[in-house]
Amino acid sequence: MWRNTLTFFPRSDRLHRILILLSSILISFCLGGVYAWSAFVPALREEFGLTSAQCQTVFGVTIAVFTIAMVPAGRWLGRISPRWIAGTGGLTLGLGYLLASFGSGSFISLLLGVGVVGGIGIGLAYVCPIAVCLRWFPHHRGLITGLTVCGFGGGGIGLSWLIGSLQAAGVPTMHIFRWVGLLITLLVVPASLILVMPRHPSSTDNHGKSFPKNLSQILRSRAFAAPAVGMFSGTFAGLMVIGNLREIGLAANVAPEFAMLAISLFAVGNGTGRIIWGGMVDRWGKLCIPASLLVLAGAITLNAVSNGGAASFLIGSLICGFGFGACFVVYAAQISERFGVEQFASVYPLIFLLYGLSGILGPVVGGMVFDATNSFVPALMIAVAVAVTGALIAWRLDSRQCAVAIAKSLSATA
Known part of the structure; x- marks a missing residue:
């Protein structure tokens, strides 16, 4: 299935893994911009009169x-090298x-430029580093996924x-857009050449479990349902904040330099x-x-x-980024x-579609509520309500497993 390997790698399997992990972090860093x-x-x-x-x-x-x-990028990974998919995405x-x-x-x-063409590029490249690293590090899925996508948060x-x-x-602002485009291309395309699947995937990739095959x-x-609800709730709330963060600070009478710093702190928390x-x-x-939704x-x-x-605004922005970062690793x-490494590239993009839905609703609702009320507080309260509701629904769907996790944690600390 995976015929997309390179022959110029050194023999050391450990070096393979390090190079792949580092290139994955770099790609995610560029996409996270x-x-x-x-x-x-x-x-x-101010310069162009946009609302x-x-x-x-x-x-x-x-x-x-x-x-x-x-979605198509995840399906193509079964037939096309992740090098070419990620490289095309960066370009x-x-x-x-x-x-x-x-x-x-x-x-x-x-x-059209940033929203449509740029969005297609991010979508093509994003799933490749995660899918590749899950294959190379099957025993530490959470930690390796976190390391892989931390660059996406740090890119901000x-x-x-x-x-x-x-x-x-x-x-000039338009010249900045130009420099950003050139820099992304020059970093992502070479890093994508390192992304390869292992020649012999681990037999323990799925830890001996059986998973449903029918989509x-x-x-x-x-x-x-539980991760779907959680993804929508967390990203709706988080995107409403990050999409308006500097404006939220300025509207709350925070000094401009601190409002700008909040973007970096959100990104630090996110990463x-x-x-x-x-x-x-x-x-x-x-x-x-x-837990992440309540945070x-x-x-x-x-x-x-x-x-x-x-x-308080800077601390809130840092913790908000920390909670938002959970959406992309948890x-x-x-x-x-739940569904196995084999099906990850096909199933995870479907969860990510809910991130896309919240990407439309969250920032736009935040901007529209501010335009209507001249205050971000009502919009932020909507975000809080969505996150809390999502936490309650996710708990209900996974209540038995969550209770077991709490019991194990308490017994471990006793």
Whole structure:
């Protein structure tokens, strides 16, 4: 099935794994630059007259197209080398930013360039590093998934810093889009050449378990419903925040420099959260779904009540990123655990479609509520309600397994 191996690797299997993991992190880092979108928003509004809703529509469409493109990408992984899928994705993402840079800041050019073309590029590349690393590290699914995708959260830090530095140097906004597109292409395409599947997949990939093979049976199962509800709830709440984070801070009378810093802190929490939640899901499994949603709800509440308080706003942003980061490791690890490594690339993109739905609804609802009320507090309270509701539903669906996880944890600490 997997005929996509390279022959120029050294013989050391350990070196294979290290190179693949590092290249996967680099690819995820570049793709994660999408979370720095809010750093562009003030300039797009001031220089080109875009509304808050238009800016967030571009962001939302990027996420939606990204998740839709993941579905065919996951299916192609059974027939096409992950090198070519990921490399094509990086090239397409870079092209999207380049196309947008020639549109003079118009809403349509940004929507088509960053939203549609860029979203397709992210979707093609995103699933490849995760699927490859799960094959190379079958015994530590949560931790390895967390390490693989932590770059996606960290990408927001790197790109927001780059955008801020170029803005401070007086570089025109459209030129910044151009540089971002070139940089992404030059980093992702070479790193993609390292992505290969092992020649002899481990016989213990699925830990001796049997899994349903019929896709319709999978979609109707409680095992699928719990991560599906959790993914939508967590990403709806998190994307509403990150898509408007700088604007939320400014509306709450937080100083502009702290509002910008909040983007980086969210990204720090997002990146470190993916690693930490990865270790936790290996230990506590299904319990991490409701737990991560409640952490996210608490952090958003803290952001909502920080009226002018920079410290509480920054802490809330950090914890919010930590809770949001769980969405991209807990559910990936759980899909692999519930349905097996063999079916991961086909099933996980279906969960990710709900991330796309929340990508449209979360940021756009946040922008529209602000435009209507001149306050982000009502929108943030909606996000909290969605996260808490998702936690309760996920607990109900997995209640027996969650109770077992709690009992094991208590007995281990006794």
